Amino acid sequence: MDNGCFSSPRRDFPAGLRVLVVDDDPTWLKILEKMLKKCNYEVTTCCLARHALNLLRERKDGYDIVISDVNMPDMDGFKLLEHVGLEMDLPVIMMSVDGETSRVMKGVQHGACDYLLKPIRMKELRNIWQHVFRKRIHEAKEFESFESFESIHLMRNGSELSDEGNLFAVEDVTSTKKRKDADNKHDDKECMDPSSTKKARVVWSVDLHQKFVKAVNQIGFDKVGPKKILDLMNVPWLTRENVASHLQKYRLYLIRIQKENDRRSSSSGMKHSDFPSKDLGSFGFQNPVNKQQNDVSTDSYNYSDGSLHLPTVENKNHEGDKGTVSQFPIAKKGRPLTGNVADSNIRESSRVGLNQPFAQSEGNHAVFDCSLPTQYSWTEVPHMQLKEEHKSLVQLEDSFNQMPLHGKQHHIQVDQSQSVASISSAPSITEEEVPACIEAKPLFSDFKNDQSSSVNSIGNAVDTFSIQPGSLAMNAQSLEPISTTNSGLKAHGYNNLSCISDVEIYQRNLLLGGGAASAPLDEDLHFQWLQGECYNMNFGLQNIGMSEYYDPGLIAEAPSHLYDSADYSVIDQGLFIA
Amino acid sequence: MCVCVSVELRCYINPSTPCHTTPHCTISFAILTTIQTSFLFFLSHFLIMDKIHSHRQVAVIKHSLFDQGYLDEQFIQLEELQDDANPNFVEEIVTLYYRDSSRLISNLDHTLERNPLDFNKLDTIMHQFKGSSSSIGAKKVKAECTLFREYCRTRNGEGCRKSFQQMKKEYAILRKKLETYFQMARQAGPKETALRPK
Numbered sequence: 122m123d124n125g126c127f128s129s130p131r132r133d134f135p136a137g138l139r140v141l142v143v144d145d146d147p148t149w150l151k152i153l154e155k156m157l158k159k160c161n162y163e164v165t166t167c168c169l170a171r172h173a174l175n176l177l178r179e180r181k182d183g184y185d186i187v188i189s190d191v192n193m194p195d196m197d198g199f200k201l202l203e204h205v206g207l208e209m210d211l212p213v214i215m216m217s218v219d220g221e222t223s224r225v226m227k228g229v230q231h232g233a234c235d236y237l238l239k240p241i242r243m244k245e246l247r248n249i250w251q252h253v254f255r256k257r258i259h260e261a262k263e264f265e266s267f268e269s270f271e272s273i274h275l276m277r278n279g280s281e282l283s284d285e286g287n288l289f290a291v292e293d294v295t296s297t298k299k300r301k302d303a304d305n306k307h308d309d310k311e312c313m314d315p316s317s318t319k320k321a322r323v324v325w326s327v328d329l330h331q332k333f334v335k336a337v338n339q340i341g342f343d344k345v346g347p348k349k350i351l352d353l354m355n356v357p358w359l360t361r362e363n364v365a366s367h368l369q370k371y372r373l374y375l376i377r378i379q380k381e382n383d384r385r386s387s388s389s390g391m392k393h394s395d396f397p398s399k400d401l402g403s404f405g406f407q408n409p410v411n412k413q414q415n416d417v418s419t420d421s422y423n424y425s426d427g428s429l430h431l432p433t434v435e436n437k438n439h440e441g442d443k444g445t446v447s448q449f450p451i452a453k454k455g456r457p458l459t460g461n462v463a464d465s466n467i468r469e470s471s472r473v474g475l476n477q478p479f480a481q482s483e484g485n486h487a488v489f490d491c492s493l494p495t496q497y498s499w500t501e502v503p504h505m506q507l508k509e510e511h512k513s514l515v516q517l518e519d520s521f522n523q524m525p526l527h528g529k530q531h532h533i534q535v536d537q538s539q540s541v542a543s544i545s546s547a548p549s550i551t552e553e554e555v556p557a558c559i560e561a562k563p564l565f566s567d568f569k570n571d572q573s574s575s576v577n578s579i580g581n582a583v584d585t586f587s588i589q590p591g592s593l594a595m596n597a598q599s600l601e602p603i604s605t606t607n608s609g610l611k612a613h614g615y616n617n618l619s620c621i622s623d624v625e626i627y628q629r630n631l632l633l634g635g636g637a638a639s640a641p642l643d644e645d646l647h648f649q650w651l652q653g654e655c656y657n658m659n660f661g662l663q664n665i666g667m668s669e670y671y672d673p674g675l676i677a678e679a680p681s682h683l684y685d686s687a688d689y690s691v692i693d694q695g696l697f698i699a
Numbered sequence: 700m701c702v703c704v705s706v707e708l709r710c711y712i713n714p715s716t717p718c719h720t721t722p723h724c725t726i727s728f729a730i731l732t733t734i735q736t737s738f739l740f741f742l743s744h745f746l747i748m749d750k751i752h753s754h755r756q757v758a759v760i761k762h763s764l765f766d767q768g769y770l771d772e773q774f775i776q777l778e779e780l781q782d783d784a785n786p787n788f789v790e791e792i793v794t795l796y797y798r799d800s801s802r803l804i805s806n807l808d809h810t811l812e813r814n815p816l817d818f819n820k821l822d823t824i825m826h827q828f829k830g831s832s833s834s835i836g837a838k839k840v841k842a843e844c845t846l847f848r849e850y851c852r853t854r855n856g857e858g859c860r861k862s863f864q865q866m867k868k869e870y871a872i873l874r875k876k877l878e879t880y881f882q883m884a885r886q887a888g889p890k891e892t893a894l895r896p897k
Contacts, residue, residue, distance in 0.1 A: 146827070148796045148834040155780045155788065192826060218830035240773040240833045243780075 135250030136161040143173040143189040143201065144216070149239065153188065156246050170196035177209050181348075181361060184211060185253045188237075191217040191224065199231045206232040210362050212252040216241065264369060325367060332356065333367060342375075753887040760880050769873050773836030790881045796835050797874060803828045804867065811860060821859060822851040839869040 140162045144150045150166045157164040165184070167173040170193050177184060187205050191198035202213045215228040218239040228236045234252045237245055325333070336353035337345050347365035354364070764770045774789070781788040807824050810817060829844035843866035850858035 146831050146834065147799050148792060148831055151795060152777065152780070152792060152834055155785065159780060159782075190830075192823075192830070218833050219826065239830055240771075240776070240836065243776060 135253070138162045138250050138253060139183065139185045140164050140249070141173060141176065141184045141187045142166045143170055143187065143193070143198075144168060145190065145193045145195075149190070149216075153241070153246070156241070156243050159243065160247050162250075169193075170198070170201045173201065174204055177205060177211070181209060184209075186212050186214065186249060188214045188216060188249070191215050191219070191228070199227060202228070202231045202233055208360060212256050214249060214252065329354075329356065329359075330367075333364070333371070337368070337371070750887065753883060757880065757883045757887050760876070760883060764876055764880065768838050769869075769876060771836040771838040773833065775836075777835065790884075793835055793877050793881070796831060796837075800828060800831050800870075803831065804870070807863060811863060816856045816859065818851045818854055818856075818859075822848055825851065837870075837873055840866060840873060843869055 140157050142153050145168050154164045154166050189198050189201055205211055205213050212234040214235040215233040216237045216239055220238040225236045332354045336350045339353055340349050347361045347368055351361050351364045777789045777792055803824055810821055825844055825847050829841055832840045843862055847862040850862055
């Protein structure tokens, strides 16, 4: 079969369905063969499970569905079922003369899409095509939902921030979706198999992602396909499905980045030379977060001076989201980048997208991005993750020439504080991170106003606020305890950093979320930021002088977001309301 | 089955000429020719009747197999699979079954001779055998298999042996009956299958 692109189902589907029958009983094998032939299916019979696996491996796309007996001498039917699910992600139907509930349950648990009892009737076999069809649809849907997430976010952001940008993004998304559907639907057909159990999860480390990107670039993005990539990457344990799903995300990410770049370039004044990079950075960063999700896009890390450490795979689910958020701010000066970023996050495939931006962005941006993601990973980012991200941030920061804050980094937290310092005290973002993020945004947006580049903004932020190192340190310190108390805090801290870079975006977001953070004033930002901090700082950091900075307007908005619901959806809204 | 038989008979009868009265009519006209023609008619009549009869016989045999519980619905499924591409499909399947299952039976024999009895192994083999028997619709054989497995579960060695003997009996009886059935079906000719709705 082809490498990347599946052809759409045959015209006469389900006729011609390629079935592999595995049964040690020769009588049944013959009967089933005859029955399936009568259904106009293409039948291959096999009496040994091992032989069947070989057949399947030889021709990865050679079969549409597998029917297997449960009791076989050489290999347990359930084991075969697992293998097929893991390696080929094909629908598998189990058969047995034994119809005990426990057996049937076991079959379903192992991922069988159906369990037939012998003796098998013709009519039961006639309908097996539904499993193939269902799987295809499901994978397409997953892809779509992924895209729809993005589009939703884009829409959100767009409506609030800048319509054109968002619309563009949305359109792109849909067009991308369509294109991707055609391309990836079948490519990734196997990558998202909900039914199969025990799917080995692939962690897309930096190296792996680098290889992936290299392979993609080698093949040429237009002609790329999972099979080709897989061959080029030459990673033995990687399956086509893994590559396919990763590719899908990567594509989406690229599209998004492109959009953002386009938008950014068109935006006035806000030309961030490093738009892409910024986004990338954020993306990359997010990837670390996403990493948790296993997708960690190595790209992001790739370009980030390599110093970016891929965030430890955190359990966070929101990693992706985080990444996206960070990305946006960076990428767009106030564009709904965050939305995009968030989208990607939401997609969970943000990894791909995120990584890409990183690749493109310069190291600087990467730094920012990294921080951002951490921020978003607030949702669940474990301390560890945050720490790491912080570290990366630190590293990133170091690489940044312009980062005046670098000097301060004793710890990630410090970095945070630096960024935060510019903004205010390190926000003690709790797990409700979102609010923190939101707040960060406004701050960033302020920064954004100052400069075009997020990096600069960070610098500006520093300048604007003229935060004394001491104060920063203080903040850092204050932050630290907070951070320690809560991983979320850390995330927040990081977020701040990233926020700075994404000032613009954050600003937007804040505006969106709070609806108040419109004033791009540094001060306001600061206030907003503080506010955000305050809200987030359930730990009592509020005392750190937030109160004085409170901007009623901002506060009113932010808190609502913060408190409305710690859950993700709310946060997203806040983030992407723009 | 009855309906089927009657339909078959009707089909068989239709093409044939109404025979009973013909011989009588012809004789009255021209003795030589009539004798010849009548003879021919008679012959064809008998042949047809014979055919009808044999088809009937086949149907009767099959009917009894179902009635007496030797076969179940699966057998009909197999017959429905039979077509021009595989005109002797059912017979092939049954032959395959008996060949493969004899291996399992000897396996069971050996395992039953052991002391002490390995009930798990017996159960496993019997599970396989049961699955196989279900392929041709061997109803009585399957029932004995289930009984056997129950005895295995309760670790009843004696019960296992008895059940096994019974199962072998049924297995042999079915074999004979099916052999006869296929023989008659072959003799009756393909008309039967041709008439069978696809």
